[in-house]
Amino acid sequence: MEDFIKEKKMKRPLVLVAVMLGMFLAAIEATIVATAMPSIVADLGGFSLYSWVFSAYLLTNAATVLIFGKLSDIFGRKPIFVIGVTIFLTGSTLSGFSTSMVMLIISRFIQGIGAGALMPIATTIVGDIYNKEERAKIQGYLASVWGISAVSGPLLGGFFVDILNWRYVFWMNIPLGILAMLGIIFFLREDIKKKRSSIDYAGAIWIVVSVFSLMFILVEGGVSIAWNSFVMVGLIGTTIIGLVLFFYQERRASVPMMPFDIWKIRIITVANLTSLTTGMILIGVSSYLPAFVQGVMGYSATIAGFTLTTMSIGWPIAATVAGKLLLVIGYRNTSLLGGVSLIIGGILFFLLTPEKGPIWAGTGSFFIGVGMGLTNTSFIVGIQSTVGFETRGVATAANMFMRSLGSALGVALLGGLLNGKINTFIENEGLADRISVDSANKLLDPHQNASLTEQAKLVLQEGLTSGLHLVYTGILVLALISFILINFMPKKENE
Incomplete structure (x- = not known):
């Protein structure tokens, strides 16, 4: 028995490396794809479907x-x-071969299913193979994965776009x-007693149906689907019915997906x-900031x-600082500091104009990262300190689910605002018969940009600028709502 434990301990560093590789794959996905998206839509077309690439995943x-x-x-x-x-x-393979x-x-839908695991x-x-005392140190390694992936993601994305191919x-x-799989297959040892469980x-089906319908409403409403159309009524009905059935199912299920x-x-x-x-703020910045810097400011990927x-x-630095602040001022005050940082970032984005340049945009992005690091760390520690061992896993997973859901809804809502604004500019200038929302693809590609008339280019650029300003207004509003919500956190753990 001692030999087995000793052997298992010797394998743990290799298991940890495999786990960190797996986390890296999921963590890097948002920033690396966001950086490449302007080039992707310039190549494949379909600017009106821009947000669906994120929403599907x-x-x-x-x-x-x-x-x-x-x-x-x-x-x-x-x-x-x-x-x-x-x-x-x-x-991932199918995404790379997309035409x-x-x-x-569709490929991103498949990729998102895998990322869910x-x-x-x-x-x-990590919780299985390390004891309570060891986990604090290991969590530092896991946090570094987010930092490394977040820093390398945009740089790798820019490199692939500018030097190789998206x-x-x-x-x-x-x-x-493949390396992550091999590490888990060969080095992770488990003694599983299979048990019956529903x-x-x-x-899961009802929440997917309702959220999918709601995303369609947010993205396509008023653009490709009229608000007073039969299709829109059907989507609204599907959303409401799906949510009602989801709540009914969760109340009757013996082991509910969302207790x-x-x-x-x-x-x-x-x-x-x-x-x-x-989650909505995070995806709003990650998804649309590259489009602003490339399509409006005219800079490279x-x-x-x-x-x-x-x-x-900003995120990993703030997460590290939050770990120490929690012990001094508590998770509520640490969260409030994060809320203030989100508001500062939201204000900087609200004031962002093409003339202010990428440094202004990067500063706003930094404050958003600090806010995310402070709030997310506080939330996880607060939740896990409040509940017992038997519900800690589901409570943590529920918080992760809500952030993912926020990101999915956020990219749909903000994408709908962007598409609607560009469409309004085109219609007001009487150019609906010559260009569409998808023509904004050409703004993101220097070669295709030259094919646009000066009038069309001006209208699209003004529409994109105005639409993205609306997106950043939405981010500021969401930051203010987040700060208000944080104020309702209990001042003590047992409240």
Whole structure:
């Protein structure tokens, strides 16, 4: 027995490396793809579908994260992790071979399903193989994954776009994913006693149906689908019915996907609602800042990547500082500092103009990153300190689910605002018969840019500028809402 434990301990560093590689794949996805998106839409077209590339990934990620967590409890971490990486790499491969925006969106759906297994199971594996005293140190390593991926993502994205091709943004996942799988297969040892347990598939289906319908409303409403059309009425009805059936299912399920009992604890309610809004802020900055820097300011993909890198630097630094602040001023005050930083970042984006340049944009991005680092660390520590061991996993997963859901809804809502604004500019200038929202693709490609008439170029640029300003106004509003919600956090852990 002692030999087995000793052997297992010798394997733990290799398991940790494999886990960190898996987390890196999921963590880098947002920033690296965001940097490449202007080039992707310039190549494939379909600017009106811009936000769906993110929404597709985030939707399936959010919908499957709790299911994979439950499956890993039944069948073990190893097989579910391997399945998750396999699905993720399948989606990555197909994304790289995409010949149209629709194919890319479908591939991102597949990739998101796999990502739903990577983050929660990687975190769970660490909890399984390290004791309580060791986890604090290991969490520092895991936090560094976010920092490294967040810093390298925009830079790698810019490099692939400017030097190679945007397709390598997806193909780079393949060797890393294979290494992560091999590490878990060969070095992780499990002694799983399989048990019968129900899985709330119905709950997952209803939340996907309702969120998917809501995303369609937010993105396409008033653009390709008229507000007073039969299709829009059907989408609204589907959203409402899906949500009602989801709540009904969760109340009757023996093991619900989203247990409502934990929502009776005030800190969990406040943290989850705030995670929903901060998730929307995060995706709003990550998705549309490169489009502003490239399409409006006229800078390269590498420069656009730099403006996101500053957010990525601020996040891990703030998360590290938050760990020390929590012990001194508590999680509520630490969260409030994060809320203030989000507001500062929101104000900087609200005031952003093409003349202010990438340094201004990067500064706003940095403050958003600091706010995310302070609030997210405070939320997780606060939640895990409030609940017992038996509900700690589901409480943490629920918070992760809300942030993913916020990101999915945020990119749809903000994308809808952007498309609607560009469409309004085109119609007001009487150019609807010559250009469309998708013509904004050409602003993002120097070669195609030359094919636009001066009038069309001016209208599209003004529409994109005005639309992105509306997006940044939305980010500021969400930052203010987040700060208001944080004020309702309990001052003591036992409240």
